[in-house]
Every structure is written in structure tokens, then in C-alpha cells.
Amino acid sequence: MSQPIVSIIVVNWNVRELLRACLQSVRTASGLAPDQQEVFVVDNASHDGSVDMVRTEFPEVHLTANADNVGFGRANNQVLDACRGRYILLLNPDTVVLDGAIARTVARMDALPDVAVMGCRLLNADGSLQRWTGGAFPRACNLANHYLFLDRLLPRAWRPMPLFLDRDVDDEIDVDWICGAYMMLRTDALQGKLFDPAFFMYGEDMELCHRLKLAGHRVVYSPRASIIHYQGESMKQQQGDVLLSALKGPRQFYAQMRGADRVWVFDLFTILGFGLRWLAFSAGAWIRPAWAPRAASSRDLMGRAWRIRRSHG
16 A cells, blocks of 8 residues: 555534535545545544445545544544654645645645645635634734734734734745644654644644744745635534633633733733724624624623633633
């Protein structure tokens, strides 16, 4: 059996139709031959028929069906030892690979041997750029810049490197972290360790990139490949504490990087930032009723940030 170039890991939770489209795009649009890629699907106890669909329609896929939802990081970790590729691609099930994107990323990784992590351009369904493709590690300056609208007020030259990429670029740039929705990793650089299991979901991509940067590797965003990312479809179905993960994960990483005694800085800017958005969108909804859902979302996020602060100190 020939060694594949890329081992692709897809962690799924109750998004059967999106998973089907994702796997079909990997099969037909990766830009690699079938023997150059291997695909692993780890299903986190879906109840929508995802497991049966994969078994029936994608027999070439290595399938792991978990009895419980173990989270994103741990699910990826489950199949790390089975991956034979010189690169590992973490790919969300709510993505569609476009125009040989995986082969394009492989070519760039081959050309840049000091790069351990590479992401690509993530697009919304309408073709617009998603800002959360990657960015800078959270610091007081870029948290203030992001949550307090300073990125709308300050000249670009005065702004810190943004928490999330605020514009597209023409060529590759070094960043601090890459989104786990599409993250290609140099297998040798991992040294047998993928994600920190302390992170359930969100924030683990930052921690991994931070660890690899400390080891002397580069983390790069490349606009030379693009995929569609239907952001947050599985999260719409989540309930309870899982919904807090989108804020809790980055907060956990901030505490790990800056110290638990400094996490109040993260809490201050998130709670204040979502509160300001709630007030602004609520006021604007009197003129533009379409802003009412954004006001409600901001209020909900402010509440989640406050609950995390109260429960975790």
C-alpha cells in the first residue's frame, strides 16, 4: 500500500447533508489522486444517520463512531496514530473543497519546509471572506481593538495585528493561529501530539499553533486555495454548556498563555464589547428592524460571557 500525501480528518456531529457534500468535494475536487489521500471521519454520537450514510456512500473512508460527544480536539486525537500522510488536514464537515484546494496547499507546504501549519481562504456561501480564518493570539490591545470597535476608528497603521483577519491579502502572510475548519499540519512537527484534550471545542487551534510556534515553526495563511465554510451549522443544534465553548475555549487559551490572574482582561472586553453591540443594534433596530436579531444575538453572547466569568472566576 502506497503512503498517502495527506491524511484528512473530519469530525462530525449531526450535519449529515453537509458531511455528504464535504466528502464528495474531497473525492472530486481535492486535486489529489485517490491513493494520495486518506480520509478519516470521527462521528461524535450523531443521531441523524451520518454514520450509516458514510458507511454506505463513502466506503473508502475510515470511520470511527463514538458513543458520546467527546469534543472536537479529542475526536481528532483519536485517529492521529492511524494517519500515514506526511501532512494531516483537519477539515470541518460544514466545508466544501474548491478547485484543487488541498493539492494547492500541499504544494505550498512542500515549497516552505519551515511552515508547520497552513490555512486557506475560508469563504461564506455568498463568496465573501470569513474573518475567522486566522489571526493574532488574544492580547489586551487586539481584544480592545476588536470588541470596542477601535478597528473602525483607528487608522490601519495604528492598529495591532487583529484577533481575526480583517481583510484579504494577495499572498501568504505569517499569522499566530489558523482556524481548525481547514488546517494543514506537517505530521513530523506534531511529534505525536495533536490537540490538548483539556479543550472541548474552540481555542484548541490557538493552543496548537502557539505550541508549534514556540518550537520554532511558522504558521501561515495562504490565499492561494479557497473553500466554502458554512460556519456554525452544528453549533445551532447544541445546548447547555456546549454553547459556551465558542467563548470558553479562547478564554481558556488566554488564561493559559497570559496567566489565570489576567483572564479578567479577556472577560472585561468580551462582556463590554457584546454589551455595546447589544445597545447599538437595539437602538438601530428602531430604524432598521433587520438589526433586531443582531441585538438579540449580542445580548445572548454578553450573557454567556458573564456566566463564564461567574462560574470560572
